Amino acid sequence: MGNYDYLIVGAGLFGAVFAHEAALKGKKVKVIEKRDHIAGNIYTREEEGIQVHQYGAHIFHTSEKEIWDYVNQFAEFNRYTNSPVANYKGEIYNLPFNMNTFNKLWGVVTPAEAQAKIDEQRAVLNGKTPENLEEQAISLVGTDIYEKLIKDYTEKQWGKPTTELPAFIIRRLPVRLTYDNNYFNDTYQGIPIGGYTQIVEKMLDHENIDVEINVDFFANKEQYLKEFPKIVFTGMIDEFFDYKLGELEYRSLRFENETLDMENYQGNAVVNYTDADTPYTRIIEHKHFEFGNQEKTIITKEHSKTWEKGDEPYYPVNNDRNNRLYQSYKKLAEAHKNVIFGGRLGHYRYYDMHQVIAAALQCVRSEIK
Ligand code: FAD
Ligand code: UDP
Numbered sequence: 389m390g391n392y393d394y395l396i397v398g399a400g401l402f403g404a405v406f407a408h409e410a411a412l413k414g415k416k417v418k419v420i421e422k423r424d425h426i427a428g429n430i431y432t433r434e435e436e437g438i439q440v441h442q443y444g445a446h447i448f449h450t451s452e453k454e455i456w457d458y459v460n461q462f463a464e465f466n467r468y469t470n471s472p473v474a475n476y477k478g479e480i481y482n483l484p485f486n487m488n489t490f491n492k493l494w495g496v497v498t499p500a501e502a503q504a505k506i507d508e509q510r511a512v513l514n515g516k517t518p519e520n521l522e523e524q525a526i527s528l529v530g531t532d533i534y535e536k537l538i539k540d541y542t543e544k545q546w547g548k549p550t551t552e553l554p555a556f557i558i559r560r561l562p563v564r565l566t567y568d569n570n571y572f573n574d575t576y577q578g579i580p581i582g583g584y585t586q587i588v589e590k591m592l593d594h595e596n597i598d599v600e601i602n603v604d605f606f607a608n609k610e611q612y613l614k615e616f617p618k619i620v621f622t623g624m625i626d627e628f629f630d631y632k633l634g635e636l637e638y639r640s641l642r643f644e645n646e647t648l649d650m651e652n653y654q655g656n657a658v659v660n661y662t663d664a665d666t667p668y669t670r671i672i673e674h675k676h677f678e679f680g681n682q683e684k685t686i687i688t689k690e691h692s693k694t695w696e697k698g699d700e701p702y703y704p705v706n707n708d709r710n711n712r713l714y715q716s717y718k719k720l721a722e723a724h725k726n727v728i729f730g731g732r733l734g735h736y737r738y739y740d741m742h743q744v745i746a747a748a749l750q751c752v753r754s755e756i757k
Contacts (some may be wrong), residue, residue: 390598392418395612397605398622400428402731404591405748406620411596413756418616419592420603425585426592426623429702429743430734432474432583436647436684438675439583443702444690445470445658445672446584448740449574456576458745462587465578468677471569472658472670473480476536482665483660484571485529485537493532499565506530524555528563540664545692546639546705554707557738574742579677605754613726620751622731624701625717634715636736637709638701644668644689667691704736711736728755 394410396403399421407417425431429443447470452454459465474481482488490502509530518524521542525534538558542550546557570577580587592599605612605623612619621628626636644703657676661668668689675685695701704710714736721729730751732739739747 390416390418392416392598392616394418394618394620395420396620396622397617398428398677398731398733399423399426399601400622400731401430401588401589401744402622402748403428403620404588404598404732405745406752407597408591408594409749409752410756411594415596415756417597418685419597419599420605421599421601422604423496423625424602426599426601427585427588429700430584430588432585434583435686437682438680438684438686440645440674440686440688441641441672441677442690443700444643445670445677447572447577447579447677447739448741449572449577451573451575453576453740454747455742455745458749459587459742462590463580463582463584466581466678468579468657468679469577470571471656472660473656474537474541474660474662475571476662479536481537481634482569483537484561484563484569485533485737486562486569487567489533491535493536497701502565510740518555520551521553521555521558522550525550525558528558537662541660541662541669544664544667544669547692547694548705552707553583556706581678597636617726618755619727621727621729622734623735624733625714625721625729627722628727628729634713636713636717637705637707638695638699639703639705640693640695640699641702642691642693644691646687646689648685648687649683650685651681651683653687701733704732704738706736706738 393415393418396407396417396419400518401417403419407419410417430446431442432439433442448459476485481492487502490496494505496502496505506529509532510527512531518527525538539550546553632653654671654673658670658672660670668691670690672688675682675687688748728751729735730748731744
């Protein structure tokens, strides 16, 4: 077993940050990854001179200078600012919900007029504190935006009625009374020039780290548990325990890629289709993340689906039922002193990249003094 201090299961961002920091502190680390490449869901690959985000659009954003400086060690970032647009039956609206959206929808010009319109529409809630995504959305932006830009998109994305989804999901999106189409409020934002894979490659490029791809932990779980003093597990926490308390819910995705013989297909990196009839949630045109002017373009239609065994579990579904079940798994995990659970699947949390880096740094710092 080569006298390793740690076995890291999963070469995604959490596993890579942990491995990198542990290696810098002199620990010997083995990383196993069941896919045929490193970098997990932030994996990008080059095709037609374009960096393709294989597992969906990834835009790095954070307000923490420490995290921004940390990630900038591994790549140079461009000035990309995410400004997706919504296509509702051919009508185009700016996102996130801001004065451009309100002006197009209602013809209002001033923030006071927009606020009055929102207040008038949210009156249907009679002052009730929002308890689910539908109520939260109406409370933030009123019924018109909820009907055209939120309800059907959300039900396609999550496969559940908005009344059965937690309110926090819609609070991810800023609502602004300014003419500002920046999807994020964070201080720092950008796309690594040349893609994300290089970041994980550089993190794992250390003499103390060995990486093996195409290796599934569950093919040899008991042996790994016996032979490695410590394991960092970034896969699904319920799978680790053989689903013995029941299955957590995940959302999976299906990506449909097309290479088109044209320079510019949709004029934006991300277009959301917010109606119920379009089967996909969004179309990504990858070249626009890096302001590309290649002769061809590559687009990806993102379809959301119920996770079944064998699918990639892209999103945890953090409703009350699943959060309670996760807490029970977490108790089991705490009894496994030699296994550290981490990342989006190990913590069953809707983490963005900056949050994964912060969680991994905190974890490795408390683990290795
Ligand atoms: P993962 O990337 O899932 O890595 C876990 C790894 O473990 C995987 O490679 C997996 O194959 C491997 N693994 C699992 N089980 C086993 C096993 N049994 N044996 C061996 N290996 C195993 N974040 C942002 O900040 N900005 C964005 O714009 C953004 N957009 C996103 C869009 C989509 C569609 C999705 C799904 C996520 C997005 N994210 C975004 C979130 C981001 O992808 C995650 O925060 C981050 O990739 C999580 O890293 P991780 O290491 O926790 O998980
Ligand atoms: N959302 C929506 N309409 C949109 C974009 C987002 O209703 O055009 C809602 C939807 O419920 C989604 C949530 O806002 O799940 C969070 O959106 P985000 O873009 O952060 O989702 P992600 O990129 O993580 O899939």
